[in-house]
Amino acid sequence: MVCPTPPKSTRTTCPYCGVGCGIVTTVDDLGAVSVRGDEEHPANFGRLCSKGSALAETLDLDGRLLEPEIDGIQVSWNTALERVAQTFKHTIQTYGPDSVAFYVSGQCLTEDYYVANKLMKGFIGSANIDTNSRLCMASSVAGHIRAFGSDTVPGVYEDLELADLIVLTGSNLAWCHPVLYQRIVAAKTSRPEMRIVVIDPRRTATCDIADLHLPIRPDTDVVLFLGLLRFLDQDGAINSTYIDAHTAGFEAALTSALTFDLETTMAATGINQTDLHTFYQWISDTEKTVTVYSQGVNQSISGTDKVNAIINTHLATGRIGRPGMGPFSVTGQPNAMGGREVGGLANQLAAHMQIENPDHRHLVQAFWSSPTIATKPGLKAVDLFKAISNGQVKAVWVMATNPVDSMPDALQVEHALQACPFVVVSDILKNTDTTRHANVLLPATGWGEKDGTVTNSERRISRQRKFLPSPGNAKPDWWALTEVARRMGWDQHFNYHGSADIFREHAALSAIDTDRARDFDIGAFKDVSNSTYETLHPIQWPARFTGISTGQNNRMFGDGKFYTHDGRANFVTIDSPPKRQPSARRLVLNTGRVRDHWHTMTRTGKSAKLSAHLAEPYAEITKSDAKHVGVHDAELVKLHGAKKSIVVRALVNDGQQTGTVFVPMHWTDQFTANGRINTLMSADADPISGQPGLKCGAVNITPFAAKWYGFAVSRQPLTIPDIEYWATSKTKNGWRAELAGLVSLENQTTFAENLFCRPLNPKTWRTYIDASHGIYRFAVIEDERLVSALFLDRKPATASRAWLAGQLGEASADTIFLSGRGGADRPDPGSIICACLGIGVNQINAAITNSQCRTTADIGAKTQAGTNCGSCLPEIRALLKVKEGLPITQ
Ligand code: SF4
Numbered sequence: 001m002v003c004p005t006p007p008k009s010t011r012t013t014c015p016y017c018g019v020g021c022g023i024v025t026t027v028d029d030l031g032a033v034s035v036r037g038d039e040e041h042p043a044n045f046g047r048l049c050s051k052g053s054a055l056a057e058t059l060d061l062d063g064r065l066l067e068p069e070i071d072g073i074q075v076s077w078n079t080a081l082e083r084v085a086q087t088f089k090h091t092i093q094t095y096g097p098d099s100v101a102f103y104v105s106g107q108c109l110t111e112d113y114y115v116a117n118k119l120m121k122g123f124i125g126s127a128n129i130d131t132n133s134r135l136c137m138a139s140s141v142a143g144h145i146r147a148f149g150s151d152t153v154p155g156v157y158e159d160l161e162l163a164d165l166i167v168l169t170g171s172n173l174a175w176c177h178p179v180l181y182q183r184i185v186a187a188k189t190s191r192p193e194m195r196i197v198v199i200d201p202r203r204t205a206t207c208d209i210a211d212l213h214l215p216i217r218p219d220t221d222v223v224l225f226l227g228l229l230r231f232l233d234q235d236g237a238i239n240s241t242y243i244d245a246h247t248a249g250f251e252a253a254l255t256s257a258l259t260f261d262l263e264t265t266m267a268a269t270g271i272n273q274t275d276l277h278t279f280y281q282w283i284s285d286t287e288k289t290v291t292v293y294s295q296g297v298n299q300s301i302s303g304t305d306k307v308n309a310i311i312n313t314h315l316a317t318g319r320i321g322r323p324g325m326g327p328f329s330v331t332g333q334p335n336a337m338g339g340r341e342v343g344g345l346a347n348q349l350a351a352h353m354q355i356e357n358p359d360h361r362h363l364v365q366a367f368w369s370s371p372t373i374a375t376k377p378g379l380k381a382v383d384l385f386k387a388i389s390n391g392q393v394k395a396v397w398v399m400a401t402n403p404v405d406s407m408p409d410a411l412q413v414e415h416a417l418q419a420c421p422f423v424v425v426s427d428i429l430k431n432t433d434t435t436r437h438a439n440v441l442l443p444a445t446g447w448g449e450k451d452g453t454v455t456n457s458e459r460r461i462s463r464q465r466k467f468l469p470s471p472g473n474a475k476p477d478w479w480a481l482t483e484v485a486r487r488m489g490w491d492q493h494f495n496y497h498g499s500a501d502i503f504r505e506h507a508a509l510s511a512i513d514t515d516r517a518r519d520f521d522i523g524a525f526k527d528v529s530n531s532t533y534e535t536l537h538p539i540q541w542p543a544r545f546t547g548i549s550t551g552q553n554n555r556m557f558g559d560g561k562f563y564t565h566d567g568r569a570n571f572v573t574i575d576s577p578p579k580r581q582p583s584a585r586r587l588v589l590n591t592g593r594v595r596d597h598w599h600t601m602t603r604t605g606k607s608a609k610l611s612a613h614l615a616e617p618y619a620e621i622t623k624s625d626a627k628h629v630g631v632h633d634a635e636l637v638k639l640h641g642a643k644k645s646i647v648v649r650a651l652v653n654d655g656q657q658t659g660t661v662f663v664p665m666h667w668t669d670q671f672t673a674n675g676r677i678n679t680l681m682s683a684d685a686d687p688i689s690g691q692p693g694l695k696c697g698a699v700n701i702t703p704f705a706a707k708w709y710g711f712a713v714s715r716q717p718l719t720i721p722d723i724e725y726w727a728t729s730k731t732k733n734g735w736r737a738e739l740a741g742l743v744s745l746e747n748q749t750t751f752a753e754n755l756f757c758r759p760l761n762p763k764t765w766r767t768y769i770d771a772s773h774g775i776y777r778f779a780v781i782e783d784e785r786l787v788s789a790l791f792l793d794r795k796p797a798t799a800s801r802a803w804l805a806g807q808l809g810e811a812s813a814d815t816i817f818l819s820g821r822g823g824a825d826r827p828d829p830g831s832i833i834c835a836c837l838g839i840g841v842n843q844i845n846a847a848i849t850n851s852q853c854r855t856t857a858d859i860g861a862k863t864q865a866g867t868n869c870g871s872c873l874p875e876i877r878a879l880l881k882v883k884e885g886l887p888i889t890q
Contacts, residue, residue, distance in 0.1 A: 010467035018331030020456025049178030057607035066472025085487030101128035105401035106333025109452030112477035122370035127378030140329035142689035143307025149564030162324030169199035170296020208874035222577035225309035227265030242318030246560035253571035288324035308572035321557035337455035346378035380690030389416035589697035612832035616727035617667035617675035636704035641680030710739035714788035836868035
């Protein structure tokens with residue numbers, strides 16, 4: 001008898017947001033992967049959100065890029081690497097080092113990032129390496145450096161549990177950093193006196209736990225925090241002892257804030273007097289205050305000033321570096337922090353050293369024994385793509401990111417890549433909106449296949465470990481970079497045999513000439529053995545000396561010493577908050593993430609569970625704005641920007657402010673006909689950080705005058721004809737699509753046959769046609785099981801999406817399938833709320849109404865909703881409040 005091989009477990013880290021949750025993966029003897037939260041990881045202690053929980057669903061090889069390609073032709077790695085190396089070399093020789101660039105990613109592991117930065121800055125001799133983290137937290141980096149003299153996040157996650165007041169500003173934590181949100185919920189449950197303030201133009205899911213929601217006008221945060229500084233002064237909350245001992249510039253900063261009395265602040269921010277005063281008084285009275293901020297602060301043309309306006313209030317009260325208090329930037333990506341450590345931004349050097357500092361340049365060049373070193377900052381992301389567009393940059397290597405979708409002014413970015421003489425793209429997928437512009441495609445290893453480290457928002461370095469074989473000829477990014485460097489003539493300087501070699505070098509560089517000159521120091525690991533690297537536990541930096549405890553909570557600045565020339569923190573004087581430029585377009589456009597998708601959906605789009613919550617792109621708009629533009633809930637709308645229009649579904653609710661609209665960032669040409677929101681967004685950026693203002697665009701909205709609407713499900717991928725609107729997503733056993741057109745269909749049957757790639761066969765096809773009302777329903781049933789179905793109508797098709805999507809492969813009466821709704825034995829679950837367990841809104845409402853469920857625990861016991869990852873609990877609580885007739889926000 002052959003004994004089955006015991007499942008192999010591996011500790012690794014989630015590849016999505018900046019919380020950096022630990023994950024334990026298990027691979028059974030058939031190769032099936034399961035994931036669970038790592039109970040020992042100090043970021044999550046076993047918790048995972050919906051995205052982390054569904055990681056195993058994203059590991060299939062569908063659509064993977066498995067071999068290198070040149071101009072669409074499969075080639076060997078050697079041929080591809082030679083082409084990259086020789087083209088970069090020739091371009092540099094002909095036009096100089098600044099004629100080439102790398103555009104990398106917060107998805108890169110620290111080791112990948114380190115090699116990319118070393119090659120560009122130390123050997124090519126340009127600083128033209130920037131990263132999609134420019135879009136995520138560059139304003140925080142700039143704000144930190146202005147205030148602290150270093151890019152340091154002072155606090156740790158534990159501070160969120162120790163605080164008496166948490167201010168969440170520009171942060172929909174419930175959806176974007178769900179496990180941190182869950183930690184706060186747990187802390188507030190055990191200490192109900194803990195207060196939460198949410199500052200956000202939108203009423204987001206995070207408001208579920210808010211004691212106070214301040215629906216601030218877009219981009220008026222600077223005024224709000226200047227007003228706070230003035231209030232703290234007037235209320236006697238200023239800590240003069242701390243200011244005198246540890247800071248500089250307070251008087252000037254306060255003087256600039258004195259203009260912002262309550263009336264002025266109310267007028268600018270739109271916050272009413274009672275709420276504004278309450279917020280200010282709570283801050284004034286509460287020593288243990290943490291201010292958490294994220295993309296709503298960073299993604300602004302005044303992002304750096306926003307960050308410093310927040311930090312000023314903490315310095316003024318001395319609330320920094322001690323348990324339960326401090327400003328806290330939460331990064332969007334899994335390794336935004338690791339990228340900062342190695343100098344992955346165009347204006348950084350390496351190990352938190354500065355390009356403009358000749359001593360730092362000398363140190364790094366000597367350490368690398370490099371022939372050159374960049375002497376000035378390179379091009380930041382927006383300027384980089386402009387330089388590609390105008391021919392200044394002639395060769396670019398894009399790695400682990402999708403700028404054609406994620407960059408603002410995305411059409412211009414697309415045109416830039418089309419016009420660029422040489423584009424290399426390293427990716428795990430063959431078809432993205434960016435890979436189609438590549439001359440050379442390099443197959444990269446993905447999560448579970450690559451090996452290295454990432455750093456989360458609390459400066460904690462964790463291992464991302466390999467637990468799957470590399471598919472096809474996919475290779476780690478550090479390897480491809482190293483091979484190119486060798487072919488460019490720098491063999492001995494890039495002689496790495498594994499990620500451990502790179503990590504040791506990175507750690508050693510961080511430790512040179514320290515003597516408290518810099519914050520980032522992981523010298524404890526400069527001689528780490530391969531086996532210790534392999535088993536490395538999560539650790540926070542700074543980690544100067546060996547023997548440090550892995551479980552420590554390592555706060556910064558508790559001693560009042562900072563990394564400025566005089567050791568004092570700087571107050572930043574903010575003279576005049578910028579005003580939005582008047583726009584011909586009426587609505588302010590806000591963009592952001594949804595609960596269950598990640599960036600451009602290259603991974604989460606593979607998961608049926610994650611695609612069930614929100615299956616198509618949408619625009620949230622208020623009832624009054626919807627009435628003004630003449631659209632109703634669930635109709636399609638056109639959003640018009642300066643250069644382009646897109647089509648998305650209208651979601652009419654009053655979670656927005658009048659005059660604003662919210663659209664998610666995720667949908668690309670791979671998932672919808674015309675829904676790339678960043679084609680409407682201008683590239684205006686913060687002048688200091690270079691971070692684009694992705695929360696504050698301008699659009700008009702008009703109805704999309706559809707002649708017909710459709711909904712389809714199929715076990716096979718759909719072949720969608722050239723129509724004006726479609727949006728497709730995975731379901732449990734196949735695919736689904738929303739469809740609509742501006743031109744009446746000539747022949748509905750032919751349309752159905754094309755969509756399903758099969759001719760009409762009376763043996764398998766069932767139809768219901770009411771041509772006078774424009775209703776056509778088709779179902780393909782084989783062996784009494786549903787294979788595909790299409791519903792066409794002149795109005796938005798009324799079929800139950802969640803029910804139909806769940807019927808693929810199921811048996812039922814033909815008439816039931818053609819009705820598009822379940823019978824009493826299989827009721828319609830409604831829109832999916834709990835993605836993990838597939839529980840819909842109708843099931844939860846039934847539990848509330850019919851089974852008298854009054855708490856989320858009752859609903860969990862009755863339906864299981866919310867009992868796995870808990871990411872849907874805010875929505876379940878909102879349904880409970882609606883049923884009880886309570887306002888959704890307290
Ligand atoms: Fe991953 Fe969710 Fe944890 Fe973020 S909160 S790291 S997405 S599991």
